[in-house]
Every structure is written in C-alpha cells, then in structure tokens.
Amino acid sequence: MTSPLRREDVAHVAKLARLSLTEAELDLFTEQLGQILEHANDMSTLNLEDVIPTAHPFGLVNVVRDDVVRPSLDRDVVLAMAPDAQDGRFAVPRIMGEAP
C-alpha cells in the first residue's frame, strides 16, 4: 500500500497548524497519517455526487437574544489567568519589527 501523503505534505500541514516537528516525528506522522487516510479511502470509491453534506446533526438556525446588558466575566479575573497582561490587556511578544 502506498500512501498518497508525502513527507513534505506533513511538514506543510504542521506549519499551517503552528507545530514544529522533529525529523523523527515527521517520519512517524507521515506513516501514521498515511494509514489513517488509507482507511478513509473506503469512502472515496462511493458515488455520492447527489448526496447533500451534513455538517451538523440538526439543521442549525441562528439563535438571537434581546440586546440587553448582562453580567459578564470580570476582566481582572480573566487577565489573572493569562500568561502575560499589561494595562488591562493581554500582552504578547512584538508582532512587527522596530520602526525605522
């Protein structure tokens, strides 16, 4: 059985998912994910052209409520659980380079 999944596919997907993998992990995941996708090939031979896809067990409808102010989580309590906070906000490493 040949896997349609290549090592470089796994490396690309890991990058999209913000995960860094060691060389050994890349080998292992390529093999294991390939096996899982191989199993899923039992669906690929089905002719399901006219079948409507189901993303959710019930037809979801938008749920709305009256636009009234309700109590919500306390900001200080929430920020106390953050890895880093500053001036009432979440703090993160820099996003952009220094100004020239």
Added chain:
Amino acid sequence: MKTAQGIARDVQSGESSATAELENSLSAIGARNEELNIFLYVDEAGARAAALSVDERVAKGENVGPLAGVPIAIKDNMCQTGIPTTCSSKILEGWRPPYNATVIDRLMACGAVPVGKTNLDEFAMGSSTENSAFGPTRNPLDPSRVPGGSSGGSAAAVAANMTPLALGSDTGGSIRQPAALCGLVGMKPSYGLVSRYGLIAFASSLDQIGPLSKTVTDAAMLLEAIAGHDPMDSTSLPEPSPSLVAHVNDGVAGKRVALVRELVEGADDDVVASVNRAVAALKDAGATIVELSIPEFRLGLSAYYLIAPAEASSNLARYDGVRFGLRVNGEDVAAMNEATRTAGFGAEVKRRIMLGTYALSAGYFDAYYGQALKVRTQMIDAFKRAYQQADLLIGATTPSVAFAFGSKTSDPMAMYLSDVFTIPTNLAGEAAISVPFGTGEAGLPVGVQLLGPGRSEAQLFAAARVLELAEGRP
C-alpha cells in the same frame, strides 16, 4: 458502595448526611488514587463546604433536590470556577476557569457534591486514557488493563467505589466504551439534550455530556438533573429536561428491537455471546426481535476520523499562548504560538490537528472532509430507515473487554477501531447506552449497547433496566 438513589434518600431523610457520604468518598479516593491515577484534582475544601450546605438545608427542612448529598466525579474537560481544569493537557496546566459549566450549576442546584476532576485522554482524544499528559488511569477491576477512554478516569472513579456517579463526555464513544470496560452503565444522550456550555470543545457537532454509574436508575437520575434547554448553548434543544426516572421500569413489552449485524461484526466470541444473551432477555421480557444489516455503519470510522479531527483542528486553534494556559516564549508572536503548541500538545492531539488541517486544506477538502460529510448524511438516512423497522437497535459497545496497557498505543488505527460500534450514534446525533451484561476474557465485564433515535432516552433506560434485572442486579 451505596447507589446515588440510596444516598439522596438517606441524606434527605436525615438517616445519613452529605458530610458523612462525602467522607466515605474521600476515604475511598485516598485509599487507591495513587495506585490508579483517577483524580487529577480533589477539591476537598469545596466539596466539604458544599456537603455542609446540603446538611444545613436538610436540617432546616428544605427539599435539597434529587441528588441531595451525592458525591460526583467530573471529567476534567468541564469547567468549574476556580478548580484546575486541564483536559489532561500540559497546555492548560495551572488554568483555573472563571466560570462554571452549566452542568456544574445544575448538579449543585440538585444537591450533588462535586468532589474533583478525573483523568482523560488529552482533549478527550483516545480510547484508553494512555494519552493523558499526567499518566494513564488504571482499570480498578484489573490494574494491568486500561479503563477505556476518553472518560477513563470518570469510569474508574465509579468502578473503584470512589463516587456513585460521574460525568463524562462522548464524541465517538468516550462514555460508552469506558463504561463497558469498567462494568458500568454509560449513556451518550441525544445531541443538544445536555448543555455544552463550559465543556471544553473537541468536535462541537459530536460532543455530548452524559452520565456514568453502576445502576440504570442512577444514570437516569443524573441525566434528568443535567438535561434541558440552556440559553448559553445555541445548539441546546429547546425543551426542558425529560422525565426519565419515572419511566425506568416501563419494560420493553411490545417494543421492536433490531440486532444489527454490523454492531457485532469482528467482536470477540464472548462479546457476541453476551449480545445474544441480551437479545434473548429482551425477548423474554416481551420485545419482538428482528435482525438488520446497516452497511453504512462500516463507513462510520472513516467519516468520523476526518470530521472529528477537522473540527478539533479548528477548536484547538485557540491554544496559542495568548489568553490562558501555557506560554513558551519566542521572538515574535508566530514563534511564540508555535513553541507553545509544540511543547503543550501531546502526540495524539498533534496527529489529529494535522489530520484535520490536511482534510480541510485547499485541494483535499472535497475528497476528504466533503466526502465524510456526505457519508454522515447517509448514516443519518440509514438510521431513519432502521427506525421504521425497529424502536431500538442492539449490538456490542466494544469489540473486546478491557485491553492491556501499551497493546494499541503504537498503532493509532488499532486504537481507533475500539470505537467502531459507538461512532455511528455520534455522527447521527442520536442516543445510545452501554449496560454491563455478562463477562468475557479473564472474567472482565462486557458492555451491550442499545441505540435509539433522538430523544429516546426514556426507552433506552427502560430497555437497559430489563437487562440489569435479567442479570440479577437489584
């Protein structure tokens, strides 16, 4: 150990007290938790305060509620204010939720006493609890074997007589499979029956909270306490909690029960023998038995292992080191995100995130995720056809009894196959219950599974009760 029903009766009548019942529970936890690794956190102070409050209300003559003074274990993927909630992941280590899941509020309103948080496969991804970042849970019936998963800690807590009740969550079998492996009753309720508010999301269109217990009546009491509409969950069914306990002894006379070939296919001989004996017991109780083949069930595993990872890859994007949990620093935000996720997630979670990301990525979406969603439609239609011929379906919960540690960890597909009989119910959003019936290899319990259409919980409990009585359990 007393049943939840017995404890609630005795606490309300004053024959016992919530405090005494809690101390029994804490002693049982203290005696075996180190050996079995069931509770990740025991909230002794909070539980004692809750028990005392129940006792004070009883003393004042108040009706405390249907679960008065009943200790309960909570799977550690449900939020409880101020109590560490980890999902058995290093990425949430140390996090204390600022709010209660709706199920916690409802339990407290019914007089129950949450005692602590139980181990699970990381983010509920697994069938043995071996994927926990905090070590596996051992099966109290045979500590060399797994308790099942992902709600393995919750099942083990009840099996080890630490609490009479536990909450689990079931995305592809994570309540029913550990219930079967630990000799318990476990139900996956209809999608939307129990609020998911405060349940940390794995696969949102499949996840559902449900009960684990030793008896059918206890499971019905627990589900009745937590079910019903919740405005905080937009997928919550609009109606109030159904009446379940009152129907536990309704029996199965006149009901049509279908033995489904695909729900015993590939199961061990002793498991098949238990299912056949269960069918005979239902027939003796007045049910009409038919046999059905539902070939669509064979595609469930493939569809599930694309749909659930796809949803998980999206849900788990929130663990980025910004707002809660672990942060591993990097020189910029992207590097910090990547370092955090790489250090915080275990191998199975990474595997599923990557599988889901791949199934949703450009060029593969239609072939994998799109095709799986169409198979899901076919699964729902197949159930509908089956329910024209039968009121309930019956089969095995799992292909085998509890398996040994390490026997499936190196081969993800082998592990996934232990959920092959439970997955169809989740894809269809319907209800199913596992009830212990007979024993298999090494005298370990076998779980028989009853499946019903959406909102058939009362019928499922009644049928499970028939099997419980047929086994000579009171």
